[in-house]
Amino acid sequence: MDNSEVIIDLKGVSFVYHGNHSQRPVLDNLNLQISRGQRVGLIGPNGSGKTTLFHLLMGLLRPNQGEILVFGKKRQQEKDFREVREKIGLLFQDSDDQLFCPTVAEDVAFGPLNLGRTQDEALEITRQVLKRLGLEEFEDRLTYKLSGGEKRLISLATVLAMQPEVLVLDEPTTGLDEDTVERLIQILRSSDLTYLIASHNREFLSKTTDTVYRLAQGKLARAT
Amino acid sequence: MHIDNFASGDSLLHRLDPRLKIVIAVLFSVIVAVADKSLCLATAVCFSLALLLIARLSLREVFLRLLVVNAFILFLWLFLPFTYGGEKLFSIGPLDATRDGIIYALQITVKSNTIVVALIALLATTPIITLGHALSHLYVPSKLIHLLFFTVRYLQVLHLEYDRLRAAMKIRAFRPGTNLHTYRSLSYLIGMLLIKSFDRADRIRKAMLCRGFHGEFYLLSHFKLQKIDVVMLLIMMLVVGGMASLQWIILK
Known part of the structure; x- marks a missing residue:
């Protein structure tokens, strides 16, 4: 695979939340390029628009201005983003938002089933992913009875089960103990995915990413 | 619970x-x-x-x-x-x-x-x-069943949210009585729960969309x-x- 291929390209993206027109935009003429294999960190104060940026990338929000190119194609409508969501996996800040099925196995299988896999294939993928993350014993557990750390890892499993090419993680270490953070670092390091992580945890970013950007006043800058 | x-x-x-x-x-x-x-x-x-x-x-x-x-x-x-x-x-x-x-x-x-x-x-x-x-194997409409599933799944979350809000009130010395202050505070509590549930529903929908949801649910157990x-x-x-x-x- 060509390592310099740009797979995510945001050009002059601006975004203002509804009813906030008098205020400054959350994102102001922002540019971002991510190439295949790149591991990018994103820091920025609370409310600086990190989550907004991710939601724009996934097509959950639409920019007021600018272009979003993913895998070389311009993405504008819901149907353009459907393909994006198959290839980019987003891990939400709050795992309770992500895990909504009764059991772990059903939740992990949800993505693959949506992508048109058969039940057997989906179960097979579920088992593989859980095994890869060392979570085999969780298959039949009820999602609402998991601990915070377990929920985060299972959420990651639900995203990985879609076999994405890019991972986007929104504050993945919040509320996790050291061991779970360490586990997360190992999982990320051993993967060959392109990823983009928003976090306040500098140490975590320095261990998992090679480029770190700072988002402030709606713009991105290389962080030092 | x-x-x-x-x-x-x-x-x-x-x-x-x-x-x-x-x-x-x-x-x-x-x-x-x-x-x-x-x-x-x-x-x-x-x-x-x-x-x-x-x-x-x-x-x-x-x-x-x-x-x-x-x-x-x-x-x-x-x-x-x-x-x-x-x-x-x-x-x-x-x-x-x-x-x-x-x-x-x-x-x-x-x-x-x-x-x-x-x-x-x-x-x-x-x-x-x-x-x-x-129930779904007995051909009960899937919409009803998913309503049941979502209720069970998020009852716990809502209950925790309620507990957190209640605790936040308690640690600031809130003691319910028969007065306007109590009624107002409790209605804030309920209002806040409603808004939070609404926001959460929105985030859950987004999370589902990100995983390719297109209106279809699949069952795994038989x-x-x-x-x-x-x-x-x-x-x-x-x-x-x-x-x-x-x-x-x-x-x-």
Whole structure:
């Protein structure tokens, strides 16, 4: 695979939340390029628009201005983003938002089933992913009875089960103990995915990413 | 939270195929609800008590649940005997209690307790998630089932959110009383819960979209009837059928 291929390209993206027109935009003429294999960190104060940026990338929000190119194609409508969501996996800040099925196995299988896999294939993928993350014993557990750390890892499993090419993680270490953070670092390091992580945890970013950007006043800058 | 309190046992009823338990529970409840012959109702009482014994549930817990049911029925006893027409039995002040009214109230009491006991023994002995799956295999519309699943899944989250808000109020020395400050604070609490649920629903929808959701849900678990299931189904059908024939054929 060509390592310099740009797979995510945001050009002059601006975004203002509804009813906030008098205020400054959350994102102001922002540019971002991510190439295949790149591991990018994103820091920025609370409310600086990190989550907004991710939601724009996934097509959950639409920019007021600018272009979003993913895998070389311009993405504008819901149907353009459907393909994006198959290839980019987003891990939400709050795992309770992500895990909504009764059991772990059903939740992990949800993505693959949506992508048109058969039940057997989906179960097979579920088992593989859980095994890869060392979570085999969780298959039949009820999602609402998991601990915070377990929920985060299972959420990651639900995203990985879609076999994405890019991972986007929104504050993945919040509320996790050291061991779970360490586990997360190992999982990320051993993967060959392109990823983009928003976090306040500098140490975590320095261990998992090679480029770190700072988002402030709606713009991105290389962080030092 | 007390979901699935009774579901953790290991009795014959716990192991029975949930699909047939649902079928029996529905048939039984409908028959008991419309029946008025004493013999039929007596059979029903025996049947539900037998189920309770087979399920080996804590009788104290079941009794506590029944208290809740009977709290509602108490109100019936306050009104029914005095408003129902028929032969006068006794009077309290200007109010006349009728014989038919008392019989009617008694019937309702027996019926509701019988149905609740049977439902506890049959349905509460299956985890609610499994019940949902069983319902979908019985062709209940998937929208209803997913409503059930989402409710179970997020009841816990909402409850935790409520606990957090309550704790936040408590640590700032909030003590409920009968005053405007209490009413206002409690309505803020409820309002905040509603807004938070709304936001959460939105985030869940987004998370589902990110995983390729397009309006279709898939089920993973399947059930298989065992020999014991068939035997129990036959026995219970016989009892329920017997009740129906007592009501509509034999005692007609």
